[in-house]
Amino acid sequence: MTIREIAERIDAVVYAEPEQMDEDLTGAFGSDMMSDVLAFAEDRDVLLTGLLNPQIVRTAHMLDMSCIIIVRGKTATEEIKRLAAENEIALLETKLTMYEACGKLYEGGLGR
Amino acid sequence: MTVSSDALHFHYDVDGNNFTSAGEASVQVKRMLRQMGYHPDLIRRISVAMYEGEINMVIHAKGGDADVYVTPDCITVILKDVGPGIKDVNLAMQEGYSTAPDNIRSLGFGAGMGLPNMKRYSDELKIDSVVGVGTTIEMTFRSA
Numbered sequence: 019m020t021i022r023e024i025a026e027r028i029d030a031v032v033y034a035e036p037e038q039m040d041e042d043l044t045g046a047f048g049s050d051m052m053s054d055v056l057a058f059a060e061d062r063d064v065l066l067t068g069l070l071n072p073q074i075v076r077t078a079h080m081l082d083m084s085c086i087i088i089v090r091g092k093t094a095t096e097e098i099k100r101l102a103a104e105n106e107i108a109l110l111e112t113k114l115t116m117y118e119a120c121g122k123l124y125e126g127g128l129g130r
Numbered sequence: 131m132t133v134s135s136d137a138l139h140f141h142y143d144v145d146g147n148n149f150t151s152a153g154e155a156s157v158q159v160k161r162m163l164r165q166m167g168y169h170p171d172l173i174r175r176i177s178v179a180m181y182e183g184e185i186n187m188v189i190h191a192k193g194g195d196a197d198v199y200v201t202p203d204c205i206t207v208i209l210k211d212v213g214p215g216i217k218d219v220n221l222a223m224q225e226g227y228s229t230a231p232d233n234i235r236s237l238g239f240g241a242g243m244g245l246p247n248m249k250r251y252s253d254e255l256k257i258d259s260v261v262g263v264g265t266t267i268e269m270t271f272r273s274a
Contacts, residue, residue, distance in 0.1 A: 050238060051238055051239075051241050052239055053240065053242070053247075054241050054243060056178055056182060056243065056247055057225075057250075061171075061174055067238075069237075071150070071237060073149075073152065073185075073237065073238055076152075076153040076157060077238075079160070080153075080160065080174070080178045081178065082170065097150070
């Protein structure tokens, strides 16, 4: 599923460069615990999280992830946006809960 | 330490007073290894393990020193702090065991996966820790 399709399915606000939107991603991992992301996520997964601090970007960067979805209607801070742009990570914000966002993406085929 | 004398050496200060900046040394190392052309899987293993170690130093030990030694076939990461030390290393190696305070968990860390992850992602992990003196962690990664 491309980042563009992901954004459409969860009705997300997007912070990314246009060329990032066509990147095709195959898996996802959802957690507010970065420790667990580092332990259990596959590299290049989409990261869904309700945590809001710069470590979400560093965690994603370490795992070569290229897309972070912030759930539950939270808004990324300027620092998070800056770090994500610096590391070419697309940042999406959705009003959906973690459960709803994961459900919609799974239903659409991401990670299946 | 068994690093060959012709290894390239990189040093980083890990600031223990700023959780926001924790991980910056790992970011720099990741960038450098990419420029040097190492395999992405190796780079990911090194950067995740070093990041876990860096976070630990900030959470538990008010920061410390990170030293990275690079040769074509082997990368060694040494993390040294003068923090409280690890009381029971075997216990700390168990998945899910954590002594991190609750405020750290609200920041997304302290799930008790740090040391197990460092062991999983490195080819060799040595922990030298003395209570009240500090902890030195040496991780070796082989490129072949």
